[in-house]
Amino acid sequence: MTSSAALGLPGGDAATVAAGExxxxxxxxxxxxxxxxxxGLGPEWRPGPDxxxxxxxxxxxxxxEDDRVLLMRGHDVDQPERSWWFTVGGGIDDGxxxxxxxxxxxxxxxxxxxxxxxxxxxxxxxxxxxDFFAQHCRQDEDLYLARVRSTDVGELSxxxxxxxEAGVLDELRWWPLDExxxxxxEVFPVGLAALVQDLAAGWDGTVRHxxxxxxx
Numbered sequence: 001m002t003s004s005a006a007l008g009l010p011g012g013d014a015a016t017v018a019a020g021e022x023x024x025x026x027x028x029x030x031x032x033x034x035x036x037x038x039x040g041l042g043p044e045w046r047p048g049p050d051x052x053x054x055x056x057x058x059x060x061x062x063x064x065e066d067d068r069v070l071l072m073r074g075h076d077v078d079q080p081e082r083s084w085w086f087t088v089g090g091g092i093d094d095g096x097x098x099x100x101x102x103x104x105x106x107x108x109x110x111x112x113x114x115x116x117x118x119x120x121x122x123x124x125x126x127x128x129x130x131d132f133f134a135q136h137c138r139q140d141e142d143l144y145l146a147r148v149r150s151t152d153v154g155e156l157s158x159x160x161x162x163x164x165e166a167g168v169l170d171e172l173r174w175w176p177l178d179e180x181x182x183x184x185x186e187v188f189p190v191g192l193a194a195l196v197q198d199l200a201a202g203w204d205g206t207v208r209h210x211x212x213x214x215x216x
Contacts, residue, residue: 041135042164044091052129052138058102059089059143061123062112064150067200068174069192070110073185075170076132083170084186087143098122098142109165110172111157112148120145120203126189126210145199150174188215 041053048054062070075083088109092101099119107113122142129138156172175183177200181193189195189210 041132041137042091044093045135045137048138050138053135054138054140056092056098057090057139057141058092058098058105058122059087059141060102060106060119061087061143061145061196061199062106063145063147063196063200064153064174065147066150066176067196068176069180069196070172070174071180071187072109072169073171073173077167078131082186084188085173085175085180085183085192086188087192089141089143099144102142102144106146111155111159112153114146114148118146118148122207123199123203124189124195124208124210127212128188128215129212130215145203189213 042055044055045053046055064070070088071085072088073083073085088106089102090105090109092098093104096104099116102119103114103116121144123145124143125141126143127138127140129136131137175193177193177197180187180196187193190213195208
C-alpha cells in the first residue's frame, strides 16, 4: 500500500476508519514495475498440486485493552457489491517464516510495530478456498494473537499499502466482540467472535485447527 496519509486510530464513538474522502479503500501484491503474474494476484500466489492458485498466509488477531479486535473490511473488484470483515495479515514472502510475515503484514497494513515476543501462537490454523480477482484460490493461514493498548498504538498508517490493496480495502475497525457476533455482513473465519472470545480469556498454548472452509 503506498500513501503518505494516515488513518486515525479509532476510539470512543469513532471506532471506524472508513473509505471516504481521502481514505484508501486489501488484496494481493504485484511487481513494482507494473508487471506481474498474468492472474493479477501477487508473486506469492503459485499453482498448487490441486491446480488452484495457492499461497501461505499469516494473520494477527489483535486485541486492545477492552477486548476489541482490529479487523479490515474489503471487497473483490469483480464483486463490488459484496464485502466482508477479516483479520489483518497476508501472504508469506519467500524466505519468511509465518511469525515474521505476521509482524510485517501488521506493520504494513496498520503501521503498528510489535515486539516479536508480543506475538503468541500460532493460536489457530485454517485453510480456505475462495474466488478472488476472477481466480479460484486456496490459502493456508496461521493466525497469531497479540494485545496492545489503544493509547500506545498512535495512528493507523496506510503507508505500507500497495496500489492493489488501496483499491479493495474499505474500512478498518476495532470491533467489540458482542457487536461482531451480531453483525450480518460476512466475517472470516466464520465464528470469529466466539473464537476471539475464548482467546481473550487467555491462550492455553493449544493450536486449534479449523480445517478447510469453502468461502464463496
